[in-house]
Amino acid sequence: SQAHKLLVLPGDGIGPEVMREVVKIARWLGEARGLRFDMTEELVGGASLAVHGVPLRPEVVAMAKEADAVLFGSVGDPKWSEISFDKRPEAAILGLRQELELFANLRPAQVFPPLVNASSLKPELVAGLDIMIVRETVGGIYFGEPRGIETLADGSQRGINTEVYTTSEIERVARVAFELARLRDNRVCSVEKCNVMESGLLWKQVVTALHAREYSDVTLTHMLADNCAMQLVRNPKQFDVIVTGNLFGDLLSDLASMLTGSLGMLPSATLGPAQESGKRHALYEPIHGSAPDIAGQGIANPLAQILSFAMLLRYSLQREAEAALIEQAVSNVLASGLRTADIMSEGMNRVGTEAMGAAVLQEM
Amino acid sequence: SQAHKLLVLPGDGIGPEVMREVVKIARWLGEARGLRFDMTEELVGGASLAVHGVPLRPEVVAMAKEADAVLFGSVGDPKWSEISFDKRPEAAILGLRQELELFANLRPAQVFPPLVNASSLKPELVAGLDIMIVRETVGGIYFGEPRGIETLADGSQRGINTEVYTTSEIERVARVAFELARLRDNRVCSVEKCNVMESGLLWKQVVTALHAREYSDVTLTHMLADNCAMQLVRNPKQFDVIVTGNLFGDLLSDLASMLTGSLGMLPSATLGPAQESGKRHALYEPIHGSAPDIAGQGIANPLAQILSFAMLLRYSLQREAEAALIEQAVSNVLASGLRTADIMSEGMNRVGTEAMGAAVLQEM
Numbered sequence: 123s124q125a126h127k128l129l130v131l132p133g134d135g136i137g138p139e140v141m142r143e144v145v146k147i148a149r150w151l152g153e154a155r156g157l158r159f160d161m162t163e164e165l166v167g168g169a170s171l172a173v174h175g176v177p178l179r180p181e182v183v184a185m186a187k188e189a190d191a192v193l194f195g196s197v198g199d200p201k202w203s204e205i206s207f208d209k210r211p212e213a214a215i216l217g218l219r220q221e222l223e224l225f226a227n228l229r230p231a232q233v234f235p236p237l238v239n240a241s242s243l244k245p246e247l248v249a250g251l252d253i254m255i256v257r258e259t260v261g262g263i264y265f266g267e268p269r270g271i272e273t274l275a276d277g278s279q280r281g282i283n284t285e286v287y288t289t290s291e292i293e294r295v296a297r298v299a300f301e302l303a304r305l306r307d308n309r310v311c312s313v314e315k316c317n318v319m320e321s322g323l324l325w326k327q328v329v330t331a332l333h334a335r336e337y338s339d340v341t342l343t344h345m346l347a348d349n350c351a352m353q354l355v356r357n358p359k360q361f362d363v364i365v366t367g368n369l370f371g372d373l374l375s376d377l378a379s380m381l382t383g384s385l386g387m388l389p390s391a392t393l394g395p396a397q398e399s400g401k402r403h404a405l406y407e408p409i410h411g412s413a414p415d416i417a418g419q420g421i422a423n424p425l426a427q428i429l430s431f432a433m434l435l436r437y438s439l440q441r442e443a444e445a446a447l448i449e450q451a452v453s454n455v456l457a458s459g460l461r462t463a464d465i466m467s468e469g470m471n472r473v474g475t476e477a478m479g480a481a482v483l484q485e486m
Numbered sequence: 487s488q489a490h491k492l493l494v495l496p497g498d499g500i501g502p503e504v505m506r507e508v509v510k511i512a513r514w515l516g517e518a519r520g521l522r523f524d525m526t527e528e529l530v531g532g533a534s535l536a537v538h539g540v541p542l543r544p545e546v547v548a549m550a551k552e553a554d555a556v557l558f559g560s561v562g563d564p565k566w567s568e569i570s571f572d573k574r575p576e577a578a579i580l581g582l583r584q585e586l587e588l589f590a591n592l593r594p595a596q597v598f599p600p601l602v603n604a605s606s607l608k609p610e611l612v613a614g615l616d617i618m619i620v621r622e623t624v625g626g627i628y629f630g631e632p633r634g635i636e637t638l639a640d641g642s643q644r645g646i647n648t649e650v651y652t653t654s655e656i657e658r659v660a661r662v663a664f665e666l667a668r669l670r671d672n673r674v675c676s677v678e679k680c681n682v683m684e685s686g687l688l689w690k691q692v693v694t695a696l697h698a699r700e701y702s703d704v705t706l707t708h709m710l711a712d713n714c715a716m717q718l719v720r721n722p723k724q725f726d727v728i729v730t731g732n733l734f735g736d737l738l739s740d741l742a743s744m745l746t747g748s749l750g751m752l753p754s755a756t757l758g759p760a761q762e763s764g765k766r767h768a769l770y771e772p773i774h775g776s777a778p779d780i781a782g783q784g785i786a787n788p789l790a791q792i793l794s795f796a797m798l799l800r801y802s803l804q805r806e807a808e809a810a811l812i813e814q815a816v817s818n819v820l821a822s823g824l825r826t827a828d829i830m831s832e833g834m835n836r837v838g839t840e841a842m843g844a845a846v847l848q849e850m
């Protein structure tokens with residue numbers, strides 16, 4: 123069979139060291155399961171900035187469009203915090219989302235049974251937690267125009283950003299949420315601030331209309347974003363699928379992940395529109411950031427990156443068996459008591475990045 | 487001495503029933519401590535809409551400007567969820583903030599020792615928690631223009647809102663945060679999304695410059711809003727004062743309050759600029775909403791409203807002794823085991839709104 127084209131973008135901080143463990147697993151799948159990958163690795167973020175002067179080269183965008191899927195690490199480096207917007211390491215992920223039209227970011231917040239005590243929340247509130255947040259990622263205030271900082275006549279300044287959502291942008295992401303819900307507990311909660319923002323009011327109206335037209339079998343509820351932040355803390359298990367805009371999704375998905383107590387465990391997928399060929403652009407990345415404070419020490423948790431690769435196998439390559447194999451291996455390793463520093467607890471066996479990666483491979 | 491002019495605005499849902507308990511306490515202070523109040527009660531929100539056709543009459547705004555302080559209940563009623571923006575019950579609080587230029591919303595998130603087990607978080611993470619969130623409340627995306635929903639040529643729609651912050655708007659709210667920090671643990675964390683929003687970048691720059699110029703004795707840190715949502719769950723006690731814009735403040739302050747497990751206990755103050763007379767407009771309200779689901783049943787917790795009144799005594803009337811008297815009474819009542827439904831736990835003594843109010847008065 124033909125090799126699957128993967129673009130591998132480790133990025134900054136702990137990105138490269140956790141990605142290394144995935145590459146080993148991919149190679150093993152080639153040998154043991156005949157799953158051939160044609161993997162190209164490129165620099166993005168601060169790493170690209172340092173070498174090429176930009177966080178995301180057009181060549182890399184072109185390669186991403188060509189690839190069957192993109193496996194992304196993480197970007198961000200405090201070293202570049204004073205640089206202009208278009209040059210920041212973060213521009214790499216924002217640019218890829220926009221150029222590949224990756225509009226639906228799927229962020230599962232799941233509690234792994236052996237890690238239930240790692241949560242800040244009481245175990246009974248999070249045991250069995252399984253939320254899917256669907257965040258819109260190419261619209262809203264992240265990309266709306268006008269934007270910028272202008273200097274006024276008196277020398278003072280004004281910073282401006284614009285939140286914009288159109289009917290079709292809302293519909294397509296809501297559709298992803300409804301479809302996912304049908305494969306899960308069949309419930310969608312749509313989140314906005316329709317009591318103060320017109321863009322949120324339109325959001326609610328469009329989701330409601332789409333639901334009535336095509337998804338009335340799914341249970342739809344609406345919630346204000348501030349209330350959602352509270353409800354996620356009060357009783358997170360009330361949610362199945364949450365669908366929301368770019369900015370609320372940024373905060374709420376990070377909040378939801380933290381509820382699980384194991385940010386270093388959580389993968390995500392970001393999907394583009396289905397193309398005529400049936401293919402859709404997709405990028406897979408862990409939810410955690412580049413964690414510059416622990417980078418290079420060999421102590422980062424590689425499991426979120428490994429599980430992102432499993433998501434890639436499932437959603438982009440339709441290799442359910444291999445995806446499940448990886449996930450089962452991760453489960454077994456956790457059950458055997460191995461822990462990286464971020465999920466360490468008493469009586470467990472603390473290991474570094476490489477040993478954790480090796481243990482997963484061993485289990486497979 | 488002259489009577490203090492208070493405008494009392496109970497609003498919707500549980501607002502009137504919890505406000506009733508405050509009025510009893512105010513009357514008692516008149517008799518027992520010679521603290522005379524000239525209290526006028528007016529309708530706002532859905533209650534005003536039903537009678538006057540608008541959520542906030544200009545007469546009420548004028549009275550609020552005349553008053554020494556405004557004591558607000560809560561607004562919001564699902565009955566009016568389809569009405570236009572300017573008529574929603576919520577327009578009452580938004581209108582008062584804007585008309586009185588109430589730009590700094592002070593939201594303490596404190597854990598009351600007898601209620602530490604009411605939190606979703608593990609007790610050791612929240613015992614002793616004492617955060618002050620200073621939220622900007624007359625700027626940002628809540629009020630920026632252009633805004634609205636427009637219909638495009640093809641019949642689809644576009645919802646637009648604008649986030650705007652100017653140097654002076656940022657400076658004045660940051661100043662409030664720095665001043666408060668000096669009376670507390672002397673630390674301010676400024677929160678924005680400077681990695682994707684220019685308004686956030688300006689926010690960070692202005693806060694940094696003001697700090698260097700006038701508040702370098704205070705420890706200043708910066709945090710991205712998504713990370714702040716996570717950190718509040720991971721380790722809330724790392725924070726002293728948080729200062730942030732209107733929209734992030736809305737989510738983060740609700741999140742922080744929920745960490746305490748006792749939303750029904752938390753008061754807030756919203757302050758305007760100091761006027762030449764030395765006076766400043768101020769509005770006091772509980773953090774909880776109108777809770778339409780339990781309204782009228784006599785089971786709502788009146789303590790947040792009572793503690794909002796204590797804040798009013800302290801900040802607007804400089805009556806520290808009476809403020810402390812109320813707070814001590816609330817403490818004693820909790821210590822004696824009385825609980826409303828929202829904070830009920832095993833072995834405690836469940837009471838309704840009126841009994842709780844009476845118990846506080848009794849303690850005083």
Ligand SMILES: CC(C)[C@H](C(=O)O)[C@@H](O)C(=O)O
Nearest residue numbers: 198212215216372681682712
């Ligand atoms: C890196 C940053 C620009 C990004 C975002 O804000 O979208 C990140 O926080 C995320 O959630 O993927």
Ligand SMILES: CC(C)[C@H](C(=O)O)[C@@H](O)C(=O)O
Nearest residue numbers: 317318348562576579580736
């Ligand atoms: C009632 C609503 C408009 C208001 C807001 O969003 O500011 C409320 O949530 C608050 O936080 O005071």
